[in-house]
Amino acid sequence: xxxxxxxxxxxxxxxxxxxxLVLGTCPTLGLISSAFSSMGMGLTxxxxxxxxxxxxxxxxxLIPDSVRIPCYIVIIATLVTFARMFLDKFLPDLYESxxxxxxxxxxxxIILGRAEAFANKHTVxxxxxxxxxxxxxxxxxxTVMGIICEFFGKGSLFGYEIMTFKIGMLAKPAxxxxxxxxxxxxxxxxxxxxxxMRRVKANKLARENLLKxxx
Amino acid sequence: xxxxxxxxGKAFKCIAALLCVxxxxxxxxxxxxxxxxxTDQERFDRAIKKIYGKAVKTEAVAVADYNSNATIEEAYxxxxxxxxxxxxxxxxxxxxxxxxCWIVVKVNKGAxxxxxxxxxxxxxxxxxxxxxxxxxxxxxYGEYTAGQYFNPNEGFIKTGATRSATAICNAVxxxxxxxxxxxxxxxxxxxxxxxxxxNIDTRNTSHEATExxxxxxxxxxxxxxxxxxxxxxxxxxxxxxxxxxxxxxxxTAGYGKNIHPAIxxxxxxxxxxxxxxxxxxxxxxxxxxxxxxxxxxxxxxxxNFLCLSAAAFAAANYEQFLTVEETPDDNEEGGNENE
Numbered sequence: 001x002x003x004x005x006x007x008x009x010x011x012x013x014x015x016x017x018x019x020x021l022v023l024g025t026c027p028t029l030g031l032i033s034s035a036f037s038s039m040g041m042g043l044t045x046x047x048x049x050x051x052x053x054x055x056x057x058x059x060x061x062l063i064p065d066s067v068r069i070p071c072y073i074v075i076i077a078t079l080v081t082f083a084r085m086f087l088d089k090f091l092p093d094l095y096e097s098x099x100x101x102x103x104x105x106x107x108x109x110i111i112l113g114r115a116e117a118f119a120n121k122h123t124v125x126x127x128x129x130x131x132x133x134x135x136x137x138x139x140x141x142x143t144v145m146g147i148i149c150e151f152f153g154k155g156s157l158f159g160y161e162i163m164t165f166k167i168g169m170l171a172k173p174a175x176x177x178x179x180x181x182x183x184x185x186x187x188x189x190x191x192x193x194x195x196x197m198r199r200v201k202a203n204k205l206a207r208e209n210l211l212k213x214x215x
Numbered sequence: 216x217x218x219x220x221x222x223x224g225k226a227f228k229c230i231a232a233l234l235c236v237x238x239x240x241x242x243x244x245x246x247x248x249x250x251x252x253x254t255d256q257e258r259f260d261r262a263i264k265k266i267y268g269k270a271v272k273t274e275a276v277a278v279a280d281y282n283s284n285a286t287i288e289e290a291y292x293x294x295x296x297x298x299x300x301x302x303x304x305x306x307x308x309x310x311x312x313x314x315x316c317w318i319v320v321k322v323n324k325g326a327x328x329x330x331x332x333x334x335x336x337x338x339x340x341x342x343x344x345x346x347x348x349x350x351x352x353x354x355x356y357g358e359y360t361a362g363q364y365f366n367p368n369e370g371f372i373k374t375g376a377t378r379s380a381t382a383i384c385n386a387v388x389x390x391x392x393x394x395x396x397x398x399x400x401x402x403x404x405x406x407x408x409x410x411x412x413x414n415i416d417t418r419n420t421s422h423e424a425t426e427x428x429x430x431x432x433x434x435x436x437x438x439x440x441x442x443x444x445x446x447x448x449x450x451x452x453x454x455x456x457x458x459x460x461x462x463x464x465x466x467t468a469g470y471g472k473n474i475h476p477a478i479x480x481x482x483x484x485x486x487x488x489x490x491x492x493x494x495x496x497x498x499x500x501x502x503x504x505x506x507x508x509x510x511x512x513x514x515x516x517x518x519n520f521l522c523l524s525a526a527a528f529a530a531a532n533y534e535q536f537l538t539v540e541e542t543p544d545d546n547e548e549g550g551n552e553n554e
Binding site for chain 1: 225229233236237240243244247248251252253261
């Protein structure tokens with residue numbers, strides 16, 4: 001398999017940071033009561049993750065091993081501060097809706113995790129693809145859960161009221177926790193189903209080949 | 216280790232790498248800050264856009280406070296329609312926090328005509344502020360009658376964030392007081408010069424008096440975690456409390472049951488005059504005091520204290536509100552003097 005395709009599928013599905021690795025749960029639980037906030041948080045993380053992966057990959061041969069973590073933190077903190085300034089200037093509504101969670105991206109496990117596990121061992125292009133894939137995986141997961149929580153918890157979608165029926169608990173972190181758990185279960189069940197189908201198909205193919213050889 | 220060895224060593228490389236990253240980050244953020252900094256004017260324009268949906272011409276007006284429950288931060292006259300835009304910070308929110316709001320006060324024929332719009336600007340420590348919705352804010356809109364005050368417990372939809380709603384109401388009331396004062400209609404607070412008013416919401420307190428007694432309908436302010444109480448206290452002409460009833464229990468959910476029974480039913484105060492109430496205050500057995508917890512510290516000390524404050528307020532100030540009937544003798548005496 002093409003290595004870029006593998007990196008992309010890993011980030012999006014097989015090592016999805018939210019559903020498979022259960023990383024970055026703090027903003028996930030805090031923000032998924034609103035689809036707009038969760039998508040905004042996902043996209044912000046996507047940009048920061050991609051940039052930090054690229055910068056860390058560029059500097060991987062210059063930064064000594066013993067100070068790599070402090071350097072990564074400084075780089076990520078700089079990018080997060082830049083993102084805060086940018087959002088405050090150009091997207092104030094999103095800036096307000098993300099609140100304190102925006103500053104907390106500095107300590108988001110996904111970003112530091114990808115820097116340590118991937119970017120400091122791979123090329124700039126590979127790291128960029130990894131950042132985009134993981135960021136997209138995080139964004140899609142958050143947005144899907146945000147839509148579910150906002151729809152059932154507030155009866156609205158991206159702020160537009162759709163129905164009067166609502167289950168208030170789902171618009172709160174406790175409800176978000178419940179939705180998060182259900183989403184993980186469904187996601188793993190689907191992935192597991194595909195894997196099983198793939199294995200059955202491979203076994204069938206192997207059996208046919210054996211029979212052909214025997215004949 | 217020689218200097219040469221140090222500069223060739225791993226430690227130096229580490230220090231240099233870290234310093235370089237810090238330096239480059241610092242320079243980058245300095246440049247970005249100068250490019251992306253949001254000015255006060257921009258923030259103000261954003262607030263205006265949020266309220267009006269477009270840019271409007273404004274003229275700054277000098278600020279002044281006429282209401283102790285809120286602070287007026289900024290005020291502008293809207294040139295387009297003559298209304299006033301007031302930024303006020305209301306006190307009395309959850310955990311003694313505040314809510315800052317932009318309030319558009321409608322002006323009609325040189326007087327306050329009502330509230331046109333209320334928009335939340337910021338808050339401090341109001342965890343449930345998201346419960347405040349447009350339906351709640353709509354409770355402020357409409358025609359204004361002179362002397363009108365908003366109270367979150369009366370006529371408003373329940374939000375689930377009563378304390379934050381109280382702070383918003385305080386901000387709106389302060390904005391009304393402020394614009395009224397601009398037109399020369401300063402609202403007179405009859406309890407302004409009374410004693411023991413630190414914990415009393417004097418704007419929402421009233422009384423009925425006869426020759427024999429004064430019955431106060433007292434609204435307390437919030438105190439730390441305890442919310443506002445509404446308490447009716449009757450004081451007779453001798454300064455003795457004859458009736459005490461809590462009509463609205465403002466204690467934080469779950470703490471109301473911890474209020475001391477003798478405070479809850481008023482028996483601690485009935486039969487006592489100011490000296491008796493002050494003795495309880497001085498003992499510090501309610502709140503606060505060094506020996507708090509000895510007698511009636513119950514797990515709802517802040518609520519107990521507010522109830523005690525209401526009793527102290529009534530007992531200390533009843534005299535000036537007692538109705539004095541003019542007797543025929545007085546007139547006769549006056550007549551004699553003239554003769």
